[in-house]
């Protein structure tokens with residue numbers, strides 16, 4: 093099914109869309125779409141992802157400009173934090189009287 | 194959104210892995226363990242080639258169904274009886290277009306391009322739900338589609354919100370949130386007609402008679418005929434069987450028909466007190482396969498409409514891209530807005546500020 097020899101240069105580039113649901117919240121990734129340029133990407137994102145007032149602000153980022161960590165190096169990336177339990181407040185046993193600190 | 198469980202025998206994809214696929218026992222063990230724990234698989238994670246192919250087939254088929262599904266209802270937008278109904282129908286059909294887009298994007302994360310999927314649809318290589326090869330003859334059909342067809346789709350889709358492939362599951366969550374409006378507007382439309390003239394009531398009953406059996410077929414062949422069920426269950430992409438979903442649908446729908454005041458066209462439909470479920474008659478599988486294989490009322494018309502939309506839009510797609518490329522050459526820093534970029538805070542329609550700057 094893949095690589096059927098289609099000319100991919102004729103396809104509109106892919107954009108990742110991030111939406112802020114309301115002020116006070118982060119922009120959150122909500123999906124992707126194809127658009128010829130940034131302006132069209134924002135316009136499409138409005139139609140595709142905010143038909144019910146799901147957002148007050150949209151970011152569109154060319155998918156090729158996102159650099160992602162490699163799932164294969166998940167262990168070396170994230171496991172070192174695993175044994176540092178002293179970084180969590182629950183590590184410390186305090187007397188009841190002050191335990192809500 | 195309309196998915197149809199069509200575990201069609203696909204001879205070429207039966208083998209567990211494509212020749213030369215990078216199978217790896219250690220990765221396979223990790224993959225199996227994650228599925229067993231109910232964890233999600235994400236786009237860049239290792240996955241068996243057969244899992245990837247099955248998902249591409251299922252998700253793209255699902256996307257095609259959404260897009261083709263716009264046609265039978267779109268047929269009535271210009272003839273809606275009131276402005277209110279017209280606005281509702283427009284919104285509903287627009288939702289279906291959106292569902293198609295969510296799903297195409299989810300499929301693309303598996304390494305197939307949008308154009309390749311379109312090509313598969315346009316050449317008849319990819320399937321879409323057979324329900325859309327039936328014609329919409331009267332306005333009552335629009336109500337019945339919302340009630341029964343979207344209703345059946347919802348049954349099918351809710352379990353997919355928990356499917357093992359993250360991008361598909363997330364698309365399904367978004368879709369399911371929007372589907373409830375589709376079914377409710379359909380029922381509301383039918384209730385309004387049932388409170389109207391005798392002629393309108395006859396129209397509703399006629400539409401129910403025509404759509405009931407095709408709606409039951411949306412759940413796909415009997416479990417005993419389904420070739421991929423077991424693997425789909427293992428992979429967490431088919432959590433409830435076709436027959437179980439169909440039963441749930443009948444159990445939910447039959448009482449609704451009573452409230453509406455219509456008769457479902459099945460003399461064998463009756464409540465089984467002991468088993469606490471409805472019994473229902475036999476489905477005409479010859480009709481099902483006939484439609485799946487291209488010989489329904491509207492197969493040719495539907496496909497022709499999609500192909501001409503694609504071909505007629507080609508110059509627009511090309512022009513938009515040429516325009517974007519020309520602009521990008523003029524503004525090599527990546528800005529695409531009309532004016533020279535002022536401060537980011539005050540520049541709507543500019544590229545987004547970086548996360549650090551806000």
Ligand SMILES: [Fe+2]
Nearest residue numbers: 194195289292
């Ligand atoms: Fe839909």
Ligand SMILES: [Fe+2]
Nearest residue numbers: 194343372375
């Ligand atoms: Fe729908």
